[in-house]
Amino acid sequence: MKNYRKELTMNTRQRYQLIRITDQVQQALADSGIQEGLCLVNSMHITSSVFINDNESGLHADFLEWLEKLAPYSRSGYRHNVGEDNGDAHLKRQIMGREVVVAVSGGQLDFGPWEQIFYGEFDGCRSKRILIKIIGE
Amino acid sequence: MKNYRKELTMNTRQRYQLIRITDQVQQALADSGIQEGLCLVNSMHITSSVFINDNESGLHADFLEWLEKLAPYSRSGYRHNVGEDNGDAHLKRQIMGREVVVAVSGGQLDFGPWEQIFYGEFDGCRSKRILIKIIGE
Amino acid sequence: MKNYRKELTMNTRQRYQLIRITDQVQQALADSGIQEGLCLVNSMHITSSVFINDNESGLHADFLEWLEKLAPYSRSGYRHNVGEDNGDAHLKRQIMGREVVVAVSGGQLDFGPWEQIFYGEFDGCRSKRILIKIIGE
Numbered sequence: 001m002k003n004y005r006k007e008l009t010m011n012t013r014q015r016y017q018l019i020r021i022t023d024q025v026q027q028a029l030a031d032s033g034i035q036e037g038l039c040l041v042n043s044m045h046i047t048s049s050v051f052i053n054d055n056e057s058g059l060h061a062d063f064l065e066w067l068e069k070l071a072p073y074s075r076s077g078y079r080h081n082v083g084e085d086n087g088d089a090h091l092k093r094q095i096m097g098r099e100v101v102v103a104v105s106g107g108q109l110d111f112g113p114w115e116q117i118f119y120g121e122f123d124g125c126r127s128k129r130i131l132i133k134i135i136g137e
Numbered sequence: 138m139k140n141y142r143k144e145l146t147m148n149t150r151q152r153y154q155l156i157r158i159t160d161q162v163q164q165a166l167a168d169s170g171i172q173e174g175l176c177l178v179n180s181m182h183i184t185s186s187v188f189i190n191d192n193e194s195g196l197h198a199d200f201l202e203w204l205e206k207l208a209p210y211s212r213s214g215y216r217h218n219v220g221e222d223n224g225d226a227h228l229k230r231q232i233m234g235r236e237v238v239v240a241v242s243g244g245q246l247d248f249g250p251w252e253q254i255f256y257g258e259f260d261g262c263r264s265k266r267i268l269i270k271i272i273g274e
Numbered sequence: 275m276k277n278y279r280k281e282l283t284m285n286t287r288q289r290y291q292l293i294r295i296t297d298q299v300q301q302a303l304a305d306s307g308i309q310e311g312l313c314l315v316n317s318m319h320i321t322s323s324v325f326i327n328d329n330e331s332g333l334h335a336d337f338l339e340w341l342e343k344l345a346p347y348s349r350s351g352y353r354h355n356v357g358e359d360n361g362d363a364h365l366k367r368q369i370m371g372r373e374v375v376v377a378v379s380g381g382q383l384d385f386g387p388w389e390q391i392f393y394g395e396f397d398g399c400r401s402k403r404i405l406i407k408i409i410g411e
Contacts, residue, residue, distance in 0.1 A: 001275050001411050004308040025245050034181050036140040040375050046328045046387025053183045058216035079332035098326050101177050101238050103270035112181025113189050133377035138275050173277040189372050191320045195353030238314050240407035249318025274275045
């Protein structure tokens with residue numbers, strides 16, 4: 001069994017931002033030399049997400065507006081916000097998810113036609129990390 | 138390490154529909170000959186889900202009504218809906234999830250007593266695919 | 275390839291409760307002897323979750339309040355509640371998720387600084403199980 005590990009570092013310019021990372025994950029898979037297996041991609045932080053959906057800017061604006069409706073930012077509205085103001089980000093991340101597991105087949109990310117991997121930042125403007133772990137042969 | 142890959146093709150008669158797929162995944166596992174490992178089951182599309190919950194028709198009606206409340210269908214209410222009307226489906230899929238990872242133990246899906254795998258379609262009436270990828274030995 | 279399987283039994287004193295299980299998962303990993311691989315942790319029940327977020331009691335109160343808002347308890351408001359009253363728990367579990375997959379690197383759970391694993395119970399006061407399955411080498 002082979003295994004491969006890589007971290008990506010993200011530093012968003014906005015507090016809330018969705019960033020496509022498919023190419024970096026594909027590069028990691030190529031570097032791993034793994035042909036058949038599973039590829040885990042997860043946020044190493046608890047106020048951001050890794051998820052798979054469509055690479056369409058209108059949808060991304062819809063996502064952020066929708067998340068704000070389901071789990072609104074509030075300076076004083078969360079018990080978590082004692083010396084912090086990111087309570088909403090911990091909730092938003094649960095909707096969008098921590099991780100994706102992608103099949104690796106024939107040395108490729110085994111995707112449907114529109115699947116793209118995104119990093120979802122909900123408490124940004126600082127350095128954060130994504131973990132890629134691939135196992136297989 | 139063994140690995141096995143199979144696609145299922147889904148073609149729902151309704152726009153929104155939840156379909157049990159446990160038996161097809163069990164058959165894929167039997168075909169794979171894998172005794173111990175992990176089984177990934179994911180939608181290859183971005184307006185549908187694979188999830189694990191209860192096989193109970195009342196709950197399924199509750200799920201669809203609840204998702205409609207959290208992420209309502211709207212022809213014109215989403216920026217994504219330029220020449221499309223499935224913005225709600227991209228959101229609904231995030232609530233229900235893209236994928237499940239199931240333990241394989243003793244050649245069986247290692248499930249609790251009520252766990253069943255479902256495909257959740259939120260933009261149906263056309264051909265879509267589910268990916269099953271199993272690794273182990 | 276090595277593989278390891280363990281069940282944890284949970285018996286919450288409250289109907290809704292979030293419980294940290296990182297230490298038990300770390301112990302299982304140590305017992306497995308696996309150095310590099312993937313660790314799946316999932317609820318074996320369909321009214322509870324396993325998720326990764328922050329170990330902070332204020333946030334946990336926020337989570338339960340938020341879930342109650344998105345998927346409120348209702349004795350008669352769910353079609354599922356025929357002889358049961360846990361319809362809300364099946365919905366809450368979808369928001370928080372069934373499972374996490376954690377990278378194993380150098381014999382450790384490969385976590386960012388704040389990541390902790392939790393069991394989320396939404397229909398408690400009875401015995402339930404969590405499955406840990408680790409594969410690797």
